[in-house]
Amino acid sequence: MSLRPASARWFELLTARDSLTMSVEALARTGSVELETHSETHTRISLPDLQERMAEYNRLARRYNQYWPPCELRPATSPGMPDRLLGRALSRLERWAEAAEPLVQLLETLRAEQAELLLLEDMLGVETDGMLDYTLLSTAGPSLEVRLFVLPAGYRLTAMPASLLYCKCSSPRHDFLLAVGQPADMEAFRIEVAAQKGRVLVLPGWVKGPRDVARGQVRQRQARIGEETDALQRQVDALAEPYHLAESLADISRLEWFLTNVTELPVSENFAWVTGWTSDMDGEDIQRALDEARVSAIVRYPPAPRDVQPPMVLQNPWWARPFELFAGMIGTPDGNEADPSLLVAIMVPLLFGYMFGDVGHGFVLLLTGLLLQKRWPLLRILVINGVAAMVFGVVFGSVFGREDIIPALWLHPLEQPLPVMMVPLAGGVVILLLGLVLNAVESWWRSEFGDWLRVEAAVLCMYLSLLAALFRHGSLLITGGCLVWYLAGNLHGVRSGRLARLGVALGTLVESIMQLLINTISFVRVGAFALAHGGLSLAFVIMAGATENVVAGLLIMLLGNVIVILLEGLVVTIQTTRLVLFEFFIRFLRGSGRMFRPLPAPRETVDLRE
DSSP, X not given: OOSSOEEOEEEEEEEEGGGHHHHHHHHHHHTOEEEOOOOSSSEEOOOHHHHHHHHHHHHHHHHHGGGSOOEEOOOOOSOOOHHHHHHHHHHHHHHHHHHHHHHHHHHHXXXXXXXXXXXXXXXXXXXXXXXXXXHHHHTOOSSSEEEEEEEOTTOOOOOOOTTOEEEEEEOSSOEEEEEEEOHHHHHHHHHHHHHTTOEEEOOOTTOOSSHHHHHHHHHHHHHHHHHHHXXXXXXXXXXXXXTTHHHHHHHHHHHHHXXXXXXXXXXXXXXXXXXXXXXXXXXXXXXXXXXXXXXXXXXXXXXXXXXXXXXXXXOOOTTTGGGHHHHHHHOBOOTTSOOTHHHHHHHHHHHHHHHTOOHHHHHHHHHHHHHHTTTOGGGHHHHHHHHHHHHHHHHHTOBTTBSSSSOOSSOOTTTOHHHHHHHHHHHHHHHHHHHHHHHHHHHHHTTOHHHHHXXXXXXXXXXXXXXXXXXOTTHHHHHXXXXXXXXXXXXXXXXXXXXXXXXXXXXXXXXXXXXXXXXXXXXXXXXXXXXXXXXXXXXXXXXXXXXXXXXXXHHHHHHHHHHIIIIIHHHHHHHHHHHIIIIIGGGTOOOBBEEOOOOOOOOSEEOTTX
């Protein structure tokens, strides 16, 4: 745990060429490796050919993926170069496809018939006044033609040919039209329906008798199709084992992950080199992963190449990691910048809780964060902010906007607004001083502390003396001394153009002091939003109390608290972020480092039918 980020450690791994994919997969499963190729003396593995072979796999996937089983992507156990592994897996897959194709065609034919029969059953389930005998329809012709149409939703019949006899019926899901007429007129009507995305539904010749009898025939045929499709599906599933389908699909999925994350690596005839960065500073995780994967490899940790910029590793405890988001809005701190996540993890809940102080509202945020943090880990911030809001709710004596349930540990904001405004002002001074101190620490890390003492330290002392002058006017004498200190520091080492340098220094000083004072005053908004939160909550409490209807009062309270949580929660979040970014971070954070991006591990399981 440190305020100073650490540079990731450079590693080099030498392994047998056939163990390359297993090595990269083992490294990825540590979650602590970022690959970076750095070699000028070795040839590099060519991957475009593999991409072309993957296109062949994608063609097979489009045709057969719904017939493939889910597969577990366990770590690879058989060595081999990517091209050999992919060639072996594709060969097995093609042999499986050749054996499965006749069965798949039968399955698709039966399923298409099943879909037609479902529509026909839907139509036969509609109660009608007539006693139509479907035997007559199946024997119609050749002068007359019978067709059943499935009509699109909202379809309106136009003037029909006089020779067409028709009846229309509707189920809850579809509209149907049964028409009898001359073939020429029927074809013209079919074209009109097709233009509006309707279609003809095949009326099988074996459908005979009245509606109920015909419906029974359709159901019997559906049952037989169900038995046939189940039998065919079992035959398709039985082909998986002799052709090693699951193993081949797992190999291809791993290779697809490999091709996505690895573009090139240096190789020789017998060996492969994997290089990059790791956050595993002692190397134990990497060695353990290689041992578990049974990969024979030599790993060493030499100094990093001089021509590459190392990524930075933030060393924060688990509870502060969600707050790394704030520094990430500016950039990644480099090795000579402070990582403010630890301080922000304390600062943000205090600011948020003060502006959003309510036990009930904080509990809602806490519960929301606990329920959604697994799906969106970033929402863990809501858990901490919710707890802070509950604590300040006790301080202010507020529960869902009501101030008569628990006593205030300190005061009710609306009753004594002045102290509520002044406390954040003092907190703002502390936050700004922290930023200035961190700037001094960074100057020490960069071996520029002497320059900081000559110039920036004078600005810090002048800021403090001006604040002290609000209480003791004699502090202005210190302000004058700080001015001399600042000017002397700016003129240090300057032999010519001193007057111009002095003018620039004075302008810079005025800007810096005014910015500090304005930033200090801006923290008054924390108290203002605390008052706004209390005032809006109180408004809904008064509205609920003004009504004599208990149910209406409860609804007003419920709706009011929902509005307060959503509206005030959003506004307070924006203001907290603004204060941290533009009042605190600008003092010391430049974000000139490079983020550490670990190689993502392959998924544990994959369902290729999706």
